[in-house]
């Protein structure tokens with residue numbers, strides 16, 4: 622079974638204002654709430670200049686703390702908002718979703734990163750250091766406007782990490798707990814788009830061709846991931862991010878090659894399709910080559926995870942990994958994987974599966 626989520630998508634490079642106006646018109650909305658952080662406020666003002674705005678809201682905080690969501694909901698109610706336009710990354714879309722969750726207000730999402738939240742029906746809220754997530758049809762944006770020109774300002778390192786976050790959606794979708802053949806088609810095509818676009822973006826942050834290809838891949842990534850569900854990779858990142866307050870996109874960028882190397886030998890068909898999308902002999906080689914070209918983030922230690930945290934994280938991660946994960950996960954091989962990701966060692970399939978550590982001297986990715 623495959624369920625397609627109902628959503629309209631407009632690719633509108635340089636034309637977000639007209640596309641948003643058309644979507645607001647379609648909704649018949651008269652009192653839009655515009656959400657954008659201070660950093661995105663100017664772009665948001667430009668994009669929403671042609672629509673009736675009742676309220677502008679700029680309190681955006683990563684992982685959507687409950688009190689931030691509550692304040693935004695109150696303001697939406699006071700202003701009598703009848704639609705939400707959000708301009709920003711996953712944190713901004715996340716706040717719009719938190720409002721939609723309790724009010725049912727329709728969202729028009731204008732993404733400025735490759736996080737992909739705009740194409741999922743998943744919401745997330747944080748309280749007391751714990752992030753809760755859930756699925757609800759009300760939080761799926763009614764429409765998405767992709768304007769590549771808005772991502773030209775994304776700093777290079779963040780663009781790469783965010784793009785690799787999208788790539789992680791594709792890879793994890795290949796063996797997610799609800800994966801179906803249609804998810805895999807989207808995921809493989811997503812890898813193709815990301816592998817083509819990201820090197821162009823890394824070479825020139827403002828490359829419209831690169832951003833358009835990457836956005837196309839990021840959208841397919843999110844569509845495949847939301848249908849297939851969280852696999853091993855996302856369970857690891859979710860636990861680590863929550864425990865050690867790690868940056869979202871960079872954590873995904875570091876962990877991904879380790880999970881791919883861990884699962885690829887046990888999922889040969891998925892591996893071959895991913896390899897072909899990367900244009901490489903194996904998927905592991907393809908990802909390694911792309912990461913080298915992008916100067917990708919390498920080690921969780923660089924983002925503040927303590928070494929002692931590895932042992933702490935193993936139990937909660939083991940409990941969360943879906944039963945259908947291609948390679949059986951044990952305390953020993955998971956500890957080896959986390960140790961390699963923590964220190965930035967080259968992921969090698971044989972060392973991870975036997976529980977030994979990789980040899981940093983042989984690695985193009987070793988620090």
Ligand code: NAD
Pocket residue numbers: 658660661683684685709710711712713715733734735736737738739741742743744745771772773774775776779783869870
């Ligand atoms: P983010 O939205 O927190 O943005 C990161 C930083 O980049 C911010 O400082 C932001 O102001 C800045 N920024 C954003 N766009 C920019 C641009 N074009 N130019 C310059 N600066 C820009 O980060 P993110 O990685 O997009 O989103 C992460 C959040 O999204 C996490 O909370 C994650 O859990 C959530 N998420 C949710 C889903 C879902 O399906 N619900 C999917 C992916 C991510």
